[in-house]
Amino acid sequence: MTAQDVSDRVVDGAADLLREALGDRVALPGDADFDRLRMPWNVAIDQRPFAVAYPQSAEDVVDIVRAAVKCGLRVAPQSTGHGAAALADTDIANAVLVNLSAMRGVSVDPDVRTARVLGGTQWNDVIDAIAPYGLAAMHGSSGDVSVAGYILAGGLSFYGRTHGLAITTVRAVQLVTADGSLVRASAEEHPDMFWAVRGGGGAFGVVVSLEIDLLPYGDVFAGMLLWDAVHAPAVSRAWAAWTQDAPESATTSLRVMNFPPMPDLPPFLSGRSVVVIDGAILESDDVAAELLVPLRALEPEMDTFARMPSAALVAVHMDPPDPTPVATIGGMVAELPAEAVDAFVAAGSAPGVFIAELRHCGGAIARGAAGGGAISALGGEYCVVGIGVVPALEMAAPVARAVRGVVDALRPWHADSLALTFVDGGVDRAPAWGRSRGRLIDLKYRFDSDDVFASGHPVETLG
Template sequence: MTLSDTTTDTAGPDAADPRARRLRAALGNRVVLPGDDDWDLARMPWNLAVDQRPVAVARPENAEEVVDVVRAAAAAGLRVAPQSTGHAAAALADTGFADTVVISLARLRGVTVDPVARTARVLGGSQWNDVLEAAAPHGLTAPHGSAGDVGVAGYSLSGGLSFYARTHGLAVNFVRAVQIVTADGALVRASAEENRDLFWAVRGGSGAFGVVVSLEMDLLPYADVYAGMLLWDAARASEVARAWATWTTTAPDSATTTLRILNLPPLPELPPFLSGRSVVVIDGAVLGTDEGAAAVLAPLRALAPEIDTFGRIPAAGLVAVHMDPPQPTPAVTGHAVVDELPEDAVAAFLRAGSDPRLFMMELRHVGGAVARPVDAGGAVSAFRGEYICHAVAVVPVPDAAAGAGAAVGAAVALFEPWHIDALALTFVDGGNVDRRGGYGDAAGRLGELKRRFDPGDMFSAAHPVN
């Protein structure tokens, strides 16, 4: 799939736009404009279903160049949207790309690990694979999510849910400092000691407060982890889903798992035993000893899965357990957060998962440390709820977008009776969902700080603050 497969409109903003010309004059070839040879490549996000057409895309290679771009955009009267990978491009598209320069941080990658302090300094466009590669030789790992090519800044600063989360909480609480370019074009450090209001705000408010050129974060002291997946044919979905739902009510915080129904297309790149099949999968990690983890998983293993890969693996291998797509993919997603999974909610999950238009219907077990606010945390340090009900449809061609959106909407609506007023911000990807549910009680102070640090609303973000 290439971007041109999904593109329906080739006109785009006018390269002769005087604001674009001002940017070119200020930044030269560090900015890509409509009509440039590499325009389509530069504007392509990870989520290929999103045809983003900003006024320009800037590709800075260091912090000073980020400062230059922010100042040039301000002088040209343009908004600025930081983007590392475009995994959340559909969320950003809710805000729109008019009058906006996308700052792609894709060239600002690199990680330095301090093995004694067990911390990492991560450049603003780095991806989780970069951190894992740098941390693993020191017997350390990180609170990454289920895909290694997700950006550290975008994920961490909007919460960040890992397979360590029920023990260690959200990734945002691992952030110790950020270096950030603010709306006035200043490069500042924000931490518990410096620019404390900004540090509070960016930990949740993310790209709405500036462009993060690097962040410092704690690492986790695990060289290896007990992790893997259990797989059954979808014919067993009812039995497995009911067992998992019951099991999660007493599972210890050391276990963070998901339950999914996957409707896999008949693709040659899939192993033959999976291609074209519907399967039910439980995956995740259980912290502790092999014996302890095996005891925790015993009730699930008693269901005799067709495949059981759970065992001790190098911690860096955890990023592959969920089998997320390894390349940019066009997709539509939606989610609801619920407190409980009574029999009818399990039935709703099974019904949603049987819709062949959905690639995946997932329940992520949260709660535990995910739901416990952290005293020294920022605007987002936890979210309420026990399960995320997450629907994903792939959009192979643009004409499939409406059907995919309808399928995701219908799946999420099935959970309406149990849906609580909470959101996992990193799981909000489009659909004009009101982000205030993700900010909870912090929304008021966050809005005040947005008006203080970005009075002209210069920064456009996947999760707007207002």
């Protein structure tokens, strides 16, 4: 659907109609709250929707979707705005941005190891709620990413090589669909919608709650090893070789990180470039320590690997806790011979690159699980990610070019797949869905033929 098609269907007086239907649950340009509510976590993205709606309940979401559709407007669900750069590929000038940040909450059933979370819930909320029961969840490296946005796009976690993509832990999704219905989709109820939303995410509705499986880990062996970046070539080659034999119980990442001099940073990072290996090893302390011997032999200047409460795992990667202006690009890599590692390290030290990262995938991540949805597995052995900080909006394009260099450096070794969570716009998403894509497009037409939902990862509509 083109921006012109959408614009043509917006009814006269749409702003007044929205206000009449939604009252103070919607903010329009010029309203006191509009700028605060439209601001995403990724503050490099200046998103300007037609209006922002701010639901407190599933019933509010039903009202919002119905009012938007009646006005001829699209609906763009957003929980935190970590993925705002992906949504920026879509014109949302005639969309109601649904800011779900008030819809947070977790209820835990420790006996069957599941949690029910509201549509805007963040992983830190889940971690806090499940820690007293000695349970863990398949969160990623950042606790303020939302469960819905992350998990329905796949979700790469440090439990991944043992337990698969986080999306495989979704048991049910309750969402408001394009016709304004509140639907519970699971293997038994609305199975086609359940299949589609697991990979199609916000292109199929506004998720108001999810039910997810939890993991039986009260503690984990996890941490990080850090060296000065002069050691990046040797450490990176050693890690790449180590991952070839690492068991599926070990999920780790390797990063080249370039920190500007900043008083807020700890002195061991400020103004330095470093190389870091971090992750989790789901083994006893002795087995985990034995596995780490070749990496520890490289004499890191910092080594925090130890047994820790599973609630502490989310902090190991040191992701920024506050809204940040970033440009990110990801790709998948089939193998990492020495020349690929050297190309990665060189690209990681280019100007404009804040972080160049390789996450070890494979194992259960590549195998998937029975009964999965449009995404249930991720091909390729490594996910490569380039991240840059955008100091001012006019720097967005050069920083994006610099971080693209990290992914492009590994082009000869790319796998024909894509981790949707690390797509921040500007790329073809088709490889993320692979063979599921045809069915996903058919189901988009069946459930949302008017393309009501504007998602960070759009699914084509037929016709």
